Amino acid sequence: MVQTTLRNRIFIYVVTATMAILLFFTVVVYFDRQNDQRKNIAETSILTAEKVSQEILGDFNSYATITKLTITKSSPVGLARTQTNSDPNSVKKNPFYVRTIEVSFKSIKKQFEEVTDVYLGLEATGNYISIKEGVVMDEKYDCRQRPWYQQAIDSGKVVFSNLDYAYTDSATGLSTIMPLYDNDGTLLGVGGLDLQIDYIREKIKNVTVGKNGKAFLVMTDRKVLYFPGIPFKVERRFIDLQKDLFEANGFIELDSLLWLENEGESLVGFEEQEFQVYWATIPTLNWRLGVIIPISELNEAANDLLFKSIFFFLLGILLMVGTVFIISNPIIKPLQALASRFVDLSRAGGDLTLKLDEQGKGELGVVSTGFNQFINKIREMILSIKGSTGEISNTAESVAAAAGQMKVNAKQMSDNTNEIAAAIKEMSQSVSQIKNNTDLLEKSTHSSMERIKDSSNNVEHFIKSVEVLVSKIREISNSLQDLVQFSNNIEETISFIDDISDRVALLALNASIEAATAGDYGKGFAVVADEIKQLSGKIFAHTKDSRDSLEKLSLSLTSIDSETMKLMEQTDQDLVYSQKAGEAIKLIEKIVGESNAAIIEISTETAQQASSTEMISSTIDNFANQNIDFLKTIDETSESIEKIVLLIQKLQEQMKQFKS
Numbered sequence: 001m002v003q004t005t006l007r008n009r010i011f012i013y014v015v016t017a018t019m020a021i022l023l024f025f026t027v028v029v030y031f032d033r034q035n036d037q038r039k040n041i042a043e044t045s046i047l048t049a050e051k052v053s054q055e056i057l058g059d060f061n062s063y064a065t066i067t068k069l070t071i072t073k074s075s076p077v078g079l080a081r082t083q084t085n086s087d088p089n090s091v092k093k094n095p096f097y098v099r100t101i102e103v104s105f106k107s108i109k110k111q112f113e114e115v116t117d118v119y120l121g122l123e124a125t126g127n128y129i130s131i132k133e134g135v136v137m138d139e140k141y142d143c144r145q146r147p148w149y150q151q152a153i154d155s156g157k158v159v160f161s162n163l164d165y166a167y168t169d170s171a172t173g174l175s176t177i178m179p180l181y182d183n184d185g186t187l188l189g190v191g192g193l194d195l196q197i198d199y200i201r202e203k204i205k206n207v208t209v210g211k212n213g214k215a216f217l218v219m220t221d222r223k224v225l226y227f228p229g230i231p232f233k234v235e236r237r238f239i240d241l242q243k244d245l246f247e248a249n250g251f252i253e254l255d256s257l258l259w260l261e262n263e264g265e266s267l268v269g270f271e272e273q274e275f276q277v278y279w280a281t282i283p284t285l286n287w288r289l290g291v292i293i294p295i296s297e298l299n300e301a302a303n304d305l306l307f308k309s310i311f312f313f314l315l316g317i318l319l320m321v322g323t324v325f326i327i328s329n330p331i332i333k334p335l336q337a338l339a340s341r342f343v344d345l346s347r348a349g350g351d352l353t354l355k356l357d358e359q360g361k362g363e364l365g366v367v368s369t370g371f372n373q374f375i376n377k378i379r380e381m382i383l384s385i386k387g388s389t390g391e392i393s394n395t396a397e398s399v400a401a402a403a404g405q406m407k408v409n410a411k412q413m414s415d416n417t418n419e420i421a422a423a424i425k426e427m428s429q430s431v432s433q434i435k436n437n438t439d440l441l442e443k444s445t446h447s448s449m450e451r452i453k454d455s456s457n458n459v460e461h462f463i464k465s466v467e468v469l470v471s472k473i474r475e476i477s478n479s480l481q482d483l484v485q486f487s488n489n490i491e492e493t494i495s496f497i498d499d500i501s502d503r504v505a506l507l508a509l510n511a512s513i514e515a516a517t518a519g520d521y522g523k524g525f526a527v528v529a530d531e532i533k534q535l536s537g538k539i540f541a542h543t544k545d546s547r548d549s550l551e552k553l554s555l556s557l558t559s560i561d562s563e564t565m566k567l568m569e570q571t572d573q574d575l576v577y578s579q580k581a582g583e584a585i586k587l588i589e590k591i592v593g594e595s596n597a598a599i600i601e602i603s604t605e606t607a608q609q610a611s612s613t614e615m616i617s618s619t620i621d622n623f624a625n626q627n628i629d630f631l632k633t634i635d636e637t638s639e640s641i642e643k644i645v646l647l648i649q650k651l652q653e654q655m656k657q658f659k660s
Helices: 002-071 074-082 088-093 095-111 147-155 197-205 238-244 251-260 300-347 363-655
Strands: 115-122 128-130 172-181 187-195 213-218 224-226 264-270 273-282 287-294
Touching: 002 095, 002 115, 002 172, 002 187, 002 197, 002 213, 002 273, 002 287, 002 300, 074 095, 074 115, 074 172, 074 187, 088 095, 095 115, 095 128, 147 172, 147 187, 187 197, 197 213, 197 224, 238 251, 251 264, 251 287
Parallel strands: none
Antiparallel strands: 115 128, 115 187, 172 187, 213 224, 213 287, 264 273, 273 287
């Protein structure tokens, strides 16, 4: 329904727009809050790392001061100066030994609980002296070969030693060590304090950032002093952590980044969690103190905001839906009534007398009034079209009937024109034949006149020749007998040739049959056989013509012989008639001359008549062609008129549906 679609559209448009706006602001706020949370945690982590670094550095400075005061007292210095024998018993007998152990070293250990041992290595002998060990009795032991000893000499000042095992109990030690020099700068040895590693680890372990952020500490040699939740091992590094932890990743990259930058962040994963890592550098020591925080905690505040945003998002949609209902009802209800009226109009089967109820002076009232005015104009147009279509239909039918009659008349005229054209062509051909005949007759009469003149001149010679002719006729009569005998011989020869021709034809027939049997291989021979057959036919035809000619010749000879005898009898009579013939020839010459003049006149008139008939024939042909084109035009016009009549009839049927 129209009203339902309209309301749905309003709902869809408003709800979609609201969802888009709320979703946009939710996403923007979410990422903004997430970035702020990450930024705050990063700043807090770095600040925490820096703060703890300062504490560790302060502790180190304290231990460095204690180490310096302890090692530089008179007793350790005296022991280092005077001891030149590496024998452990010799060391114990040295007067400075007891005072060094009992006074200098043990007093320091009593004051600081985290100090586990105080020791001194002698440069002159390599002996190792400490509270725990006293004097190392192993004569093979040489402190000068130990890493911590060389580290202190290389640094030239108080430093933290690398993690190392104690000589006797394999305990892990972390020491503040320093080289001991005499007044003249001579190296006397290296001394230091052993500290409890747990003391430093506990300090790092107690560092927290947020809810679950924990600290870690890496020494200069890349050994991990502490990492949250991982048991301590002396030689463990981040590379080892990636191997030891379950589904660990990112530690190798972190190990590289720690020593490329003094401060930064990275990402690691283990135990099916992702962690953000922030670190800072402890000055002087060049250690790396960092904080590791779960990614879920970084996004926790943003996720809380997201849940709240979703709640308000849904609440906003519900409020917007209610608002749409409240706002759309004053618009939808009048539109529903208006749409219902439109449906009634559409179902009325073209009833143009129905009108919409005008809805006051508002926009809907303007629409109803405008629609009623539009319907009135359509009704007036329908009435006008109904009247016009009736007249057009009658006129079109009349035009169609006239076109049909015109088509019949044009067809009859075309047929008549074609008949006239044919008659004119025949007459033109007859006139042309007459002209040709008159031309031939003119030539014949002219030739006859010339011959008559010659005959007139030759008549006299004829008379003289008659006598000679008689004698010749006798000779001819004798020769004719010989010619008859020769013709009989020719007849026998022709019969022999016919017999040969029949045999050749039979042979060609047999050859054709054999060639047909041979198939493709006999095609060439079949052509030769066919040529022989045709040659036989030609020979037979020629012999037939020769026999016919011979028969005619025989008859002619017989007739000539008979006539020759008669000629001899009449020759004398011809001499008498020759004179009369001469006179007759003169008369004929006169008549023929007059006839020739008449024939020339007839030929001239016939030529004119032939030219006229040709022109008429050409004109009628052109007219016939034009008549054909005219007939095609009438056919096309008739078809178009018939289509117009059908369209007008359909229009009338459609107009009947409207009630006006």
